[in-house]
Amino acid sequence: MEIKEMRCPNCNAEIEIDDGFDTFFCKYCGRKIILADMSDANINAKVKLKQMVNERIQKKLMAASIS
Numbered sequence: 318m319e320i321k322e323m324r325c326p327n328c329n330a331e332i333e334i335d336d337g338f339d340t341f342f343c344k345y346c347g348r349k350i351i352l353a354d355m356s357d358a359n360i361n362a363k364v365k366l367k368q369m370v371n372e373r374i375q376k377k378l379m380a381a382s383i384s
């Protein structure tokens with residue numbers, strides 16, 4: 318499972334989020350973080366991360382099919 322990094326809107330600490338979940342708790346301040354409530358910038362970052370993960374998976378698949 319891929320781990321992503323985002324920042325807590327409450328304490329600005331870096332938080333790790335598991336792909337496939339929409340709700341997280343900041344391990345520093347305990348704030349509940351709902352991805353749907355995040356700012357546009359954070360949503361854009363999330364979309365970019367998803368694209369990066371997809372590209373990585375595609376590269377892995379290509380490498381696997383070559384060997």
Ligand SMILES: [Zn+2]
Pocket residue numbers: 325326327328329330343344345346347348
């Ligand atoms: Zn926090």
